[in-house]
Amino acid sequence: MTIKLQTQIPLQKAQNQIDYDSRLVLLGSCFSENIGQKFRYYKFRELQNPFGILFHPLAIANLVSRAVLGKVYTEDDVFFFNERWQCYDAHSDLSAVSKDSLLNALNQGIEQTANHLKQATHICITLGTAWVYRHAETDAVVANCHKVPQKQFSKELMRIEEIVASLNSIMASVQSLNPNAQFIFTVSPVRHLKDGFVENQRSKAHLVAAVHEVVSASTLKADYFPSYEIQMDELRDYRFYKEDMVHPNALAVNYIWKKFVEVWLASNTSSTMKKIEKVQKGMLHKPFNENSDQHQKFLMKLNVLKSEIQKEFPHIQF
Incomplete structure (x- = not known):
């Protein structure tokens, strides 16, 4: 009798796979950064x-819409808080000590996003949470609160139909620039436990339901990759999390990346990836004697x- 110690999520090779001629845009939760770094x-x-x-669908939709429309940021869109200039549409990583620096970074980001969306073969969108914060004064949903006092915001759970509308908006905006792009949606395995244990599960459920509704109904090239399900069902152990018990650790990220490679990367990329990994490791090598013949x-x-x-x-640079 064969004993199974792990459930395996069935995966099939995707069409329109990624190779070294592809151009990718990755937007969303911090898990998109994990895959992006790979x-x-x-x-x-x-x-x-x-x-x-960008943690939630509305923030991603806002970025894509502004990029496609070429809607620039002005001083009315930024504010000064905690000795830095901030923007509610962006992460605090973009905050700056001067207003002009922040506006330049925001508008360069808009231009860069538009240029890449026009050329993208694959757009990977990772959704982190369906919980959003609405700014009381402006009645606008923010991408990031920047540690502004909680009393200035109300917290809401996006309904499934609202998420569906956001995702359809993203796809329609991109299609107006680039009708041939392949969309890859995934739900982040990062656990948003600050919202609460039950609240996190409600949020993930809304995201999963909405993405599947969009993918099944869309006439565009759109697919779902089960990052969240792999973490929850195949890696059902806290040893696959960082010490905060919230973020997948390096072992988990590598495992999910391997699954992503199996599904989405063309077979002809394998030999090139091995060569590049050899170069990358070689460049990190520290010799005992830099001048030795060896x-x-x-x-x-x-x-x-x-x-x-x-x-x-020729586009690859080291």
């Missing part, structure tokens, strides 16, 4: 979160390998 390490052409981490030979081999990769893919 794409960056392996030298795929990608843009990830130009406005920093190390010089090692560097020569590394440069030959770099040249081979760049000859095939």
